[in-house]
Amino acid sequence: MGTFERYLSVWVAAAIAAGIGLSLIVPGLFQVLAELEYANVNFPVAILIWAMVWPMMIGVDFSSLARVGEKPKGLIITLVVNWLIKPFTMAALGVLFFKHVFAGFIPAADAEGYIAGLILLGAAPCTAMVFVWSQLTKGDPNYTLAQVSVNDAIMVFAFAPLVAFLLGVTDIAVPWETLILSVALYVVIPLIAGMATRRMLMARGGEAAVTGFTDRIKPASVIGLLATVVLLFGFQGQVIIDRPLVIALIAVPILIQSYAIFAIAYGAAWAWKVPHNVAAPCAMIGTSNFFELAVAVAISLFGLGSGAALATVVGVLVEVPVMLSLVAFANRTQHWFPAEGDAS
Secondary structure: OOHHHHOHHHHHHHHHHHHHHHHHHOHHHHHHHHOOEEOOEEHHHHHHHHHHHHHHHHOOOHHHHOOHHHOOHHHHHHHHHHHHHHHHHHHHHHHHHHHHHOOOOOOHHHHHHHHHHHHHHHOOEOOOHHHHHHHHOOOOHHHHHHHHHHHHHHHHHHHHHHHHHHHOOOOOOOOHHHHHHHHHHHHHHHHHHHHHHHHHHHHHHHHHHHHHHHHHHHHHHHHHHHHHHHHHHHHOHHHHHHOHHHHHHHHHHHHHHHHHHHHHHHHHHHHOOOOHHHHHHHHHHHHOEOHHHHHHHHHHHHOOOOHHHHHHHHHHHHHHHHHHHHHHHHHHOHHHOOOHHHOO
16 A cells, blocks of 8 residues: 555545635635536536546456356345345434434424435445445455445335335435436446456456556546545535534434444454455445435435435535545454455
């Protein structure tokens, strides 16, 4: 690990400060960038995510992708955590904190909105950023792609009824444009680009050429991550300055949920003797959230200025620092897990 990557958390903290600071100095710039979106998918952020995801997609070996099903443990853990645990624990934490612990600090009407936003976050498992976290933990790219693909397929059918059940409403409209566009931008396009690049590199110099190329472009992924942090915090800089207490209160259950879900998935992988290059991404995908989908549904159901929309935005802000802390923990505990060849 290079010096730059070793101090990645420091650079991320600097990027957060830069994003907030620049949003106050040049708010017009961030307003223009924020408006470059369609169906709540921001295109500048999408381009930066490509820079982060593309190197991992180059590492996907389609000849071995079909054999992923021979080692189902990681996939089983991911599916159980994402669909049978995570949505319900997020809803429970939302009720606990906003109906009881923080009841004296916020109006009851706002509490309902914050709970709704947390439920939307909990019901939408990560699509794009899990490739970044997997790459930073040296995860198996084939397994990561399989996990994301299966979760996306389930999400198409399960998201709306699950959210309707937890919110207690029945008129949930899935923003199909957001869902389809996000999957296309964050998975399909980088995957096609990665396939084409891998084929070209394999023709030139085999696996060694692939490894050499991905090592050379790896700094682009880190730069893309830092630029994404600057944009995300820049877009919300004024909100952070205006409502710091509310944001801090909303962040508490999100933080507890994130670390608890990671502990459950990572602990299950350790107990089941899953190799680290599968255990790390299978824990990350449950911990991370599909924030574009959550934000889009919150806005469509409750409005742009609602508590639900604010809660999903706080989820976006919390995501990167939390996930980087978990990446660091996963890398330090790699020795807890069996070698790759022992997986099943």
